[in-house]
Amino acid sequence: MEEIQKAIDLAYAIEESDPEAAKQLLAQAERARARIDGGNAGAALEPYDAMRTRARLLYHYKGGLTYRDVKTMDYREFFGFIRELDCILEEQREQSKGQGNQGNSMDMTRVVNEFPRPQPYEGETIKLI
Numbered sequence: 001m002e003e004i005q006k007a008i009d010l011a012y013a014i015e016e017s018d019p020e021a022a023k024q025l026l027a028q029a030e031r032a033r034a035r036i037d038g039g040n041a042g043a044a045l046e047p048y049d050a051m052r053t054r055a056r057l058l059y060h061y062k063g064g065l066t067y068r069d070v071k072t073m074d075y076r077e078f079f080g081f082i083r084e085l086d087c088i089l090e091e092q093r094e095q096s097k098g099q100g101n102q103g104n105s106m107d108m109t110r111v112v113n114e115f116p117r118p119q120p121y122e123g124e125t126i127k128l129i
Contacts, residue, residue: 007032010025020048020050031047054067057070057082061081065081
């Protein structure tokens, strides 16, 4: 527990100079504390993965942001983009839920109607048995 408290204190001490490291250290300390306590209190906190977050941001903004833009922007602006991206994705999920059954039935009907219909065979046949 002493090491965990030291890690938390260190995280608060370096928060202003290196916010990414502070956030990751704090999340790891909370996870360790939850493991020791035997509960899931820190289960929602995962260590911060900077590369994963940047990659997702660049992927979803589809060229609107470059890696150089992300690397040079202020961390508050960076996390603002992350927050707005989360809002955009949540709105898209809600819209797709509303259209879920209607869109699927219409698409399935269209797809089924595009398949060729079987035609009865009217050619010559030979009875084998």
